[in-house]
Amino acid sequence: MKEIEIYVGEEDNERLDFFLSLELDEFSRTRIHKLIKDKLITVNKSFKKPSYLVKEGDTILVQLPEPKILEITPENIPIEIVYEDDDLAVIDKDYGMVVHPAPGNYSGTLVNALMYRMDNLSSINGIIRPGIVHRLDKDTSGLIVIAKNDKAHRELSEQLKYHGVYREYITLVHGNVKQDGGTINAPIGRNQRDRKKMAVTDKNSKEAISHFTVKERYGKYTLVSVRLETGRTHQIRVHFAYFGNPVVGDPVYSSGKNEFNVKRQLLHARKLGFTHPSTKTKVEFECELPEDFKKILAKLQREVQ
Incomplete structure (x- = not known):
């Protein structure tokens, strides 16, 4: 013990x-x-x-107490595999899916689905997170890279650590973002009063940098493209709430009216690029917005015309 x-x-x-x-x-x-x-x-x-x-x-x-030995069960859960080879796979994760098992939630995750479809996954993160190099929040959709062996895992992790992975998100935020683009450079750490939340803080925090470009304005809402330089927990959600433009549908960091009745934050990992660990070539992947996101944008477009 x-x-x-x-x-x-x-x-x-x-x-x-x-x-x-x-x-x-x-x-x-x-x-x-x-x-x-x-x-x-x-x-x-x-x-x-x-x-x-x-x-x-x-x-x-x-x-x-010593952690209990757990067994994660492969499950035949539909997932969209954008790309796959002997070293890695790129998945377009649906919103509502947890990436890896955690206490109280050992099934229905992306890891359960991967174990059903793939013979090999890296072992670096142990039985709970095989193959998982980085995370997406449960209700964030989009691209995530999976390592199928430890060598690929180590090399992809190094690229993440030294900002060598290109990650671009699309999000709809409350309010009219006045700047056409810019950078939010504000450190993120645990919220001192609510440990389930993150916050912009100077206490026990880490550097967090988000670069953004406004794609479209819809009066009370703004569509924004965000490129992550760092990858802190809830980074985009925390940064834009701090900026005064919380992500639409965010149940944690937004107090804005949810007029679309969405069940999740409108945040989508649209592009993912990195150097392939074996071929050493630059690769980049892109995926479409989910249907719920596209329908809301179409509605907003009609209203401003």
């Missing part, structure tokens, strides 16, 4: 559960509550309630 020891400094005077959610940002507050309930967290060698107020000098010991 892994153990983590945390010493409380003089400036901390918060609830135990909230304090730990900040210190252990990879854990949700729900998981921390369960660890406290299961008596796997002690303060000064004593069990405390989640509401206990930590104070200077407290020593917190967190015991983490």
Whole structure:
């Protein structure tokens, strides 16, 4: 069993559960509550309630049980394979599909579908995320590259790390974006008050850069093309909410009216380009907007004519 020891400094005077959610940002507050309930967290060698107020000098010991060995089942789920060879595959992921299994959600994912269709997937990310080099949010549609062996995985990961992968998205945002284009350079980290959200912040954050070009204006809405220089969690959604133009349909970062009654954020990974790990040639792929997205744009186009 892994153990983590945390010493409380003089400036901390918060609830135990909230304090730990900040210190252990990879854990949700729900998981921390369960660890406290299961008596796997002690303060000064004593069990405390989640509401206990930590104070200077407290020593917190967190015991983490060994992860259970999981088996991911191949499933015959329809997916659109845009390109495939011995090293990689490019998938046009539908919105509503989770990329890889996670606690409480071990089926119906892209990984389950890949395991059914492909004999080989890279092993670098373990049993839960075989082949997964990068992610798309559940309700973001579009292109994602899959590695079929570890060599391809390592090379694609290096390209991502050093900004060698071209990723272009199309999104519909609220409001009239006044600039024809520009760059949003604002660091992103965990929202300090809601650990399920990301935010533009200087605290425990990483550089995040998004380049955008306005494609069309529809009065109350703007169609924008966005090229990612970095790839932080929820980057486009967070950046445009921070910019004052949240993505239409975003259930987390937009408080704007959802007049189209869409069930997801209108964000689509349209283009993906990289250097092929074996041939060393530049390759680029493009896919169409999903039908729901196209119908909304057609409606808006009729209204402005």
